[in-house]
Amino acid sequence: MRIDIVSVLPELLDSFFAHSILKRARDKQLAEVAIHNLRDYSTDKFRRTDDYAFGGGAGMVMTIEPIDRALEHLKSLYSYDEIIYTSPDGKPFNQSIANELSTKKNLLILCGHYKGIDQRVRDHLVTREISIGDYVLTGGELAAAVMSDAIIRLIPGVISDETSALSDSFQDNLLAPPVYTRPAEYRGWKVPDVLLSGHAARIEQWRHDQSLERTKRLRPDLLDGADN
Ligand code: ADE
Numbered sequence: 001m002r003i004d005i006v007s008v009l010p011e012l013l014d015s016f017f018a019h020s021i022l023k024r025a026r027d028k029q030l031a032e033v034a035i036h037n038l039r040d041y042s043t044d045k046f047r048r049t050d051d052y053a054f055g056g057g058a059g060m061v062m063t064i065e066p067i068d069r070a071l072e073h074l075k076s077l078y079s080y081d082e083i084i085y086t087s088p089d090g091k092p093f094n095q096s097i098a099n100e101l102s103t104k105k106n107l108l109i110l111c112g113h114y115k116g117i118d119q120r121v122r123d124h125l126v127t128r129e130i131s132i133g134d135y136v137l138t139g140g141e142l143a144a145a146v147m148s149d150a151i152i153r154l155i156p157g158v159i160s161d162e163t164s165a166l167s168d169s170f171q172d173n174l175l176a177p178p179v180y181t182r183p184a185e186y187r188g189w190k191v192p193d194v195l196l197s198g199h200a201a202r203i204e205q206w207r208h209d210q211s212l213e214r215t216k217r218l219r220p221d222l223l224d225g226a227d228n
Pocket of ligand 1: 131135
């Protein structure tokens with residue numbers, strides 16, 4: 001998979017992708033992430049990518065020209081399954097969108113900034129808009145990083161335990177069950193006996209029951225419409 005990210009703050013993203021699992025995914029050539037500076041596509045002598053809003057009002061608006069130029073250039077190199085614009089008014093990102101996007105070959109993420117973006121970009125140049133939550137960030141870079149992380153870790157081979165991505169919280173709309181490691185007892189706090197029993201079927205049943213109980217207690221909204 002390949003993800004191209006277009007941003008006015010590429011430095012912010014460079015360090016994020018230079019570490020941890022994402023670095024490993026890139027090193028193993030399971031995922032390629034390329035970050036592009038939108039200013040490189042500006043023809044303005046100060047490399048500006050924003051302008052005043054027609055009709056007045058506070059805040060600068062991202063202009064369409066450098067964005068169109070960047071997208072045209074990248075589209076001439078890669079065929080994108082989706083061109084995503086990060087915005088608080090987009091569809092809320094969740095595990096099922098991450099699963100879907102992890103099966104794609106080429107994604108482009110355009111990071112929003114300033115007060116907004118010329119509406120014609122949204123109308124004509126992007127295929128979907130995604131929000132990472134009901135709050136407003138100063139820019140879309142963190143949203144691009146969050147989405148890329150959630151997507152890339154699902155690619156087979158990226159995380160060492162192949163099955164662990166499938167037992168994450170939110171897969172099957174259930175929160176993950178509790179986990180424990182050694183010691184079996186610490187300051188009198190014991191690991192549940194069933195986990196030490198060696199009885200695989202009982203352990204699996206216990207984990208499922210715990211997931212269900214946790215979800216009912218902490219996130220009952222996830223159970224609406226779920227098949228559990
Ligand atoms: N840009 C600003 N806020 C955002 C959000 N909540 N999600 C995605 N992009 C954003």
